[in-house]
Amino acid sequence: MxxxxxxxxxxxxxxxxxxxxxxxxxxxxxxxxxxxxxxxxxxxxxxxxxxxxxxxxxxxxxxxxxxxxxxxxxxxxxxxxxxxxxxxxxxxxxxxxxxxxxxxxxxxASAATDILVIEDEPVIALDLKRLVETCGHRVVGIAASEAAAVRLAAQKRPGLILADINLGRGGDGSNAVARIQEAMTVPVIFVTAYPERLLTAEGVEPTFIISKPFEPLALAIATYQAVNGGRVPDVSIAS
CATH class of the missing domain: 1.20.140.160 (PhyR, sigma-like (SL) domain)
Known part of the structure; x- marks a missing residue:
């Protein structure tokens, strides 16, 4: 080559x-x-x-x-x-x-889950909420800061977390996720404009990443894969 x-x-x-x-x-x-x-x-x-x-x-x-x-x-x-x-x-x-x-x-036809959104930009957070609800999921909380994310996760026990990395003055989304995962096991999807920065082969890297801006279908696929551990839905139940 x-x-x-x-x-x-x-x-x-x-x-x-x-x-x-x-x-x-x-x-x-x-x-x-x-x-x-x-x-x-x-x-x-x-x-x-x-x-x-x-x-x-x-x-x-x-x-x-x-x-x-x-x-x-x-x-x-x-x-x-x-x-x-x-x-x-x-x-x-x-x-x-x-x-x-x-x-x-x-x-x-895939099953729904409860989702916590960690995002400090209100417009983006509401857009994420709308998109995941369109996919059939339930948003149980929106956190604009690291502290709020940890508190909401403990209260709501979500089945999935969607997290931005940069929370501005509110802290760091990856730190929030690390703190949450000390207390519970929950799949996480990071939503970022720079996915390559999270895949450097250095330190602890996330499993699921989608790029901003993203298509609704990409978010739907990522949420299914994260919740179901890479399994695909049974096509026989689709109508």
């Missing part, structure tokens, strides 16, 4: 790690998946697509549900086109579109 391709692979590596973590539902298993992918020759396609393809290929086989999960994550979370997702997964566009729609239908 030439130097240009190596440089491009290093640039997109944080995003491939995000994809792998969302795919497996855990930080450690996601990183193990990326390591396994990099231990094998990469497909002869564009470097970014090749890395995603290697991760998808290294993932445990999981049938049609796994295909739908990959398509949803690649197109919504990683913001790739359907054509690129089809290339990554080695399928034709028609199949990709059909399975993607089936995955979206199944996603709408």
């Amino acid at each position: 030439n130097a240009t391709n190596q440089t491009e692979l290093l640039r997109v590596l944080p995003y491939a790690r995000r994809y792998a973590r969302a795919l497996t539902g855990a930080r450690s298993s996601g990183d193990e998946l990326v390591a396994a992918a990099l231990s094998e020759p990469l497909p002869d396609i564009a470097p970014r697509l090749a890395l995603y393809a290697a991760v998808a290929r290294a993932a445990p086989a999981s049938g049609p549900d796994g295909l739908q999960r990959n398509l949803l994550l690649l197109t919504a979370l990683e913001d790739l086109t359907v054509d690129d997702a089809a290339t990554i997964l080695g399928i034709d566009r028609e199949l990709a579109e059909r399975e993607l729609e089936a995955g979206r239908l199944a996603l709408r």
Whole structure:
């Protein structure tokens, strides 16, 4: 592989790690998946697509549900086109579109949970609230500061936390999450404009990250993956 391709692979590596973590539902298993992918020759396609393809290929086989999960994550979370997702997964566009729609239908049938939003910007917080409620979830509190987040989490015992990193004068969202997780086990999705800053391979990194600005479908997929540990909904219950 030439130097240009190596440089491009290093640039997109944080995003491939995000994809792998969302795919497996855990930080450690996601990183193990990326390591396994990099231990094998990469497909002869564009470097970014090749890395995603290697991760998808290294993932445990999981049938049609796994295909739908990959398509949803690649197109919504990683913001790739359907054509690129089809290339990554080695399928034709028609199949990709059909399975993607089936995955979206199944996603709408997924179970709801109680969500705590940690965000200091009122407009963004209300937008997050609206979007997660559209996905069928319940927002049990909005915290604009680190202290309020810890207090609300103890009171409401949420099933999921959506957290920004920078809370302005209110503190740090990652510190709030760390304090909350000392008292309870709860999945967390970090919402940030700079996801690569959270995937530096230094210190403790989050499992689930979505980028600002984000599409509602990306948020829906991330919340499902976080709550269900990487499992996809059973498409047979979709109507």
